[in-house]
Amino acid sequence: MSYYFTILSPTDTPLFNIAFGTSKGGGDGIARFRFPETAQYMNQFIIHSSLDILEEAQWTNGGMYLKHIDTYPPAAAYISAFLTPSGARFLLLHQPPHLPSSTSTGSGLGSSSLLGSAGSTTRASSSSVAANPTSPQTEEAVRQFMNEVYENYVKTAMSPFYKQGMEIRSPVFRTRVTAAGKKWL
Amino acid sequence: MAAPPRHSTMLSISNGGTQQSGPNDKQTQQQAQTLPQSPGLRVPSNRKTIYDRHLNRSRNAELSRASFAYLFGEMVTYAQRRVTGIQDLEKRLNEQGYPLGLRLLDLLFYRSTSTSSSALSSSSTSSSPPNRPLRIITLLHLIHGPLWRLLFGRSADALEHSVSPDTPNEYMITDNDPLVNTYISVPREMSMLNCAAFVAGIIEGVCDGCGFETKVSAHNQPTEMWPSRTVFLVRFGDSVMEREKVLERAGVK
Amino acid sequence: MSANKTSRIGEEIWKSVNPQTPIITEKPFSIYSTAFRPRTQANQLFPRRTRVDKVNAELVTLTYGTIVAQLCQDYDSDYQEVNKQLDKMGYNIGMRLIEDFLAKSGVGRCANFRETADMIAKVGFKIFLNVTPTVTNWASDNNQFSLIFEDNPLADFVELPDDGRAQDELWFSNILCGVLRGSLEMVQMQIEAHFVSDVLRGDETTEMRVSLVRYIEDEMPPEEE
Numbered sequence: 001m002s003y004y005f006t007i008l009s010p011t012d013t014p015l016f017n018i019a020f021g022t023s024k025g026g027g028d029g030i031a032r033f034r035f036p037e038t039a040q041y042m043n044q045f046i047i048h049s050s051l052d053i054l055e056e057a058q059w060t061n062g063g064m065y066l067k068h069i070d071t072y073p074p075a076a077a078y079i080s081a082f083l084t085p086s087g088a089r090f091l092l093l094h095q096p097p098h099l100p101s102s103t104s105t106g107s108g109l110g111s112s113s114l115l116g117s118a119g120s121t122t123r124a125s126s127s128s129v130a131a132n133p134t135s136p137q138t139e140e141a142v143r144q145f146m147n148e149v150y151e152n153y154v155k156t157a158m159s160p161f162y163k164q165g166m167e168i169r170s171p172v173f174r175t176r177v178t179a180a181g182k183k184w185l
Numbered sequence: 186m187a188a189p190p191r192h193s194t195m196l197s198i199s200n201g202g203t204q205q206s207g208p209n210d211k212q213t214q215q216q217a218q219t220l221p222q223s224p225g226l227r228v229p230s231n232r233k234t235i236y237d238r239h240l241n242r243s244r245n246a247e248l249s250r251a252s253f254a255y256l257f258g259e260m261v262t263y264a265q266r267r268v269t270g271i272q273d274l275e276k277r278l279n280e281q282g283y284p285l286g287l288r289l290l291d292l293l294f295y296r297s298t299s300t301s302s303s304a305l306s307s308s309s310t311s312s313s314p315p316n317r318p319l320r321i322i323t324l325l326h327l328i329h330g331p332l333w334r335l336l337f338g339r340s341a342d343a344l345e346h347s348v349s350p351d352t353p354n355e356y357m358i359t360d361n362d363p364l365v366n367t368y369i370s371v372p373r374e375m376s377m378l379n380c381a382a383f384v385a386g387i388i389e390g391v392c393d394g395c396g397f398e399t400k401v402s403a404h405n406q407p408t409e410m411w412p413s414r415t416v417f418l419v420r421f422g423d424s425v426m427e428r429e430k431v432l433e434r435a436g437v438k
Numbered sequence: 439m440s441a442n443k444t445s446r447i448g449e450e451i452w453k454s455v456n457p458q459t460p461i462i463t464e465k466p467f468s469i470y471s472t473a474f475r476p477r478t479q480a481n482q483l484f485p486r487r488t489r490v491d492k493v494n495a496e497l498v499t500l501t502y503g504t505i506v507a508q509l510c511q512d513y514d515s516d517y518q519e520v521n522k523q524l525d526k527m528g529y530n531i532g533m534r535l536i537e538d539f540l541a542k543s544g545v546g547r548c549a550n551f552r553e554t555a556d557m558i559a560k561v562g563f564k565i566f567l568n569v570t571p572t573v574t575n576w577a578s579d580n581n582q583f584s585l586i587f588e589d590n591p592l593a594d595f596v597e598l599p600d601d602g603r604a605q606d607e608l609w610f611s612n613i614l615c616g617v618l619r620g621s622l623e624m625v626q627m628q629i630e631a632h633f634v635s636d637v638l639r640g641d642e643t644t645e646m647r648v649s650l651v652r653y654i655e656d657e658m659p660p661e662e663e
Contacts, residue, residue: 159595
């Protein structure tokens with residue numbers, strides 16, 4: 001499973017991004033997205049396309065963790081969301097492993113892989129987290145991940161020099177998010 | 186202040202490099218600079234960083250009330266040197282309170298998710314996990330109760346809604362004896378000034394953070410028994426009132 | 439805030455929506471006066487919080503952080519100037535705080551500077567910041583010492599701006615230097631105080647150096663700055 005995690009301000013400004021792969025079930029923690037050349041761009045595009053759904057969910061569900069809110073079939077990607085009460089949005093894009101056809105080079109962006117169907121993962125991992133992005137185990141693992149990031153986000157935001165909407169550049173924060181990813185995903 | 190519609194936001198991102206925001210505008214400060222990853226701050230070898238400190242460490246800590254009074258007094262005196270009138274001074278105090286509201290909101294929710302004795306649960310029975318407030322009344326109860334208790338060690342004294350058909354968007358939170366006014370003696374010629382404008386800013390930050398566009402102002406309403414009694418007038422914006430109707434129909438609590 | 443807004447607050451058009459009272463929505467036009475709730479009732483709900491001379495430490499921390507952040511903004515991150523302003527604020531506080539200190543501690547005159555140092559650390563900081571810095575590194579003439587802060591409530595939650603300068607130039611807690619200077623001046627001691635290290639800067643300790651300049655004999659106390 002490959003992950004792309006981003007924090008957006010209440011006005012959708014990106015404050016923090018990180019890509020990582022699963023560490024569960026013998027994973028090496030490295031992200032391998034379907035379209036490595038354009039992964040960053042694609043991931044941001046997919047995440048932004050889910051914001052309208054997020055805004056709807058925001059006013060029907062008062063929880064902070066909203067579970068998985070959207071899917072993006074062309075990339076077989078799932079989006080999970082967590083809303084801080086002060087309006088920051090944590091979004092996690094998860095994408096199951098490569099299809100066999102696109103594992104070899106990873107350089108081409110063929111039209112066939114763009115149409116790759118959702119969930120048809122052949123290289124199934126032993127980990128339940130990687131195996132099924134919508135299973136209760138996955139939702140719970142993502143919840144734990146989000147909570148841990150939230151704790152570190154609050155620590156960032158409590159500093160008098162942090163103003164809402166400022167990019168989070170602390171390497172310590174990045175390390176903490178990476179550790180949370182390793183621990184739960 | 187409500188979030189602008191998405192398209193305008195995207196526009197502001199693409200212009201982010203050239204548009205410089207005014208230093209005092211709350212909303213336009215939200216442009217993240219896309220600077221390269223920095224090597225970061227130096228940290229002591231015992232790793233005393235904000236990330237190593239538990240957020241609940243000072244939860245029940247107390248300090249001398251005088252210390253607060255001295256600091257707050259200096260804050261008002263300093264602000265006064267840089268403004269031209271009472272309204273300006275109150276605006277400045279409000280703006281200084283606003284970011285505190287955002288911080289306190291996150292802190293309150295963090296504490297209620299991380300501990301069994303929830304900071305958000307009211308004095309009554311509720312023990313379910315906390316929800317972000319979606320409705321005005323839930324939001325105001327959060328301010329009247331948990332926020333006031335975190336800041337001042339007690340709930341506010343009253344919460345009221347206007348019953349005038351002209352102003353359904355107006356609410357009042359009353360504090361009979363605001364801590365921030367306890368040690369402040371306002372000169373006679375500034376009798377209209379209420380330094381609780383700072384607290385009004387905190388309330389505004391909390392409301393805004395939760396997605397409720399609001400203007401909050403502090404007003405002196407002394408009674409014989411409570412000479413520094415202060416009313417915080419909370420006025421919600423039209424977008425909030427519109428959404429309130431939709432949520433009401435949808436049965437959202 | 440227009441005048442009519444203010445005056446409207448006084449009118450009886452308000453309906454209580456206290457959590458304690460049921461929210462009545464079926465009578466939108468009836469007029470309710472506020473249910474009067476004396477302070478004692480609130481205190482009974484939270485008996486631990488009745489000590490009137492105490493406040494939540496975080497309120498102090500956050501308020502101080504707001505002050506420093508505001509100064510940094512107003513002085514455009516000219517940290518030398520911010521240090522100066524903080525020291526000045528502290529001086530103003532110190533001049534007024536000493537009376538409070540003498541009343542609360544009931545201590546008399548110190549015999550020498552060593553006694554003064556202990557008084558500052560063990561009584562003064564204890565009363566106002568609830569910490570007890572260590573007094574150490576005395577100069578051989580007994581006129582200079584260091585205060586080492588294990589804890590500093592003013593700096594809780596704080597991370598300095600990552601601009602490549604703040605960690606070299608800003609003394610976040612500099613107000614404390616001014617407080618010492620102001621309060622000791624009121625008891626006839628002219629001192630100089632400055633921070634030499636701060637964990638916020640990545641140093642191993644937070645240390646303030648305090649030097650006695652002279653005892654002020656038979657002079658009028660100075661004007662407020």
